[in-house]
Amino acid sequence: MAPIPLSEAPLHRPVIVAGYAGEDFAIERFRELGFTLGTVLVVRRRAPLGGSFEVECRGLRIGVRAEEAATIYVLIPNGNGSH
Structure with a gap:
């Protein structure tokens, strides 16, 4: 499955951080908050x-603006332990 923006992720379902788009300073801030590659959100x-x-x-629980959520890419696990 291809990564989707966090802004399109379903509610209450675990997703895995797969990548970022946008400014380097924003990406660094997400990493500081714990949104590192492979992290479950x-x-x-x-x-x-x-x-x-x-x-x-x-x-x-962290508040994220819609514009920021659109720059974090996530994978939705398929439910059998692999992604």
């Missing part, structure tokens, strides 16, 4: 009208 909430996202990462 879960989108817990999505604000209406294209607003921000609440994303669970390593047991913490």
Whole structure:
């Protein structure tokens, strides 16, 4: 399965960080927050009208703007332990 932007990830379903797009400083900030390659994330909430996202990462819930979520690429595991 091809990576999709985090902004398109389904709610309450684990996804795996697969890559980034955008500015180097933004990518570095995501890494500092724990959004490193291979990390499992879960989108817990999505604000209406294209607003921000609440994303669970390593047991913490972090607010991510929609524009930022569009630059984080994730894989949706297929359910049998492989991706």
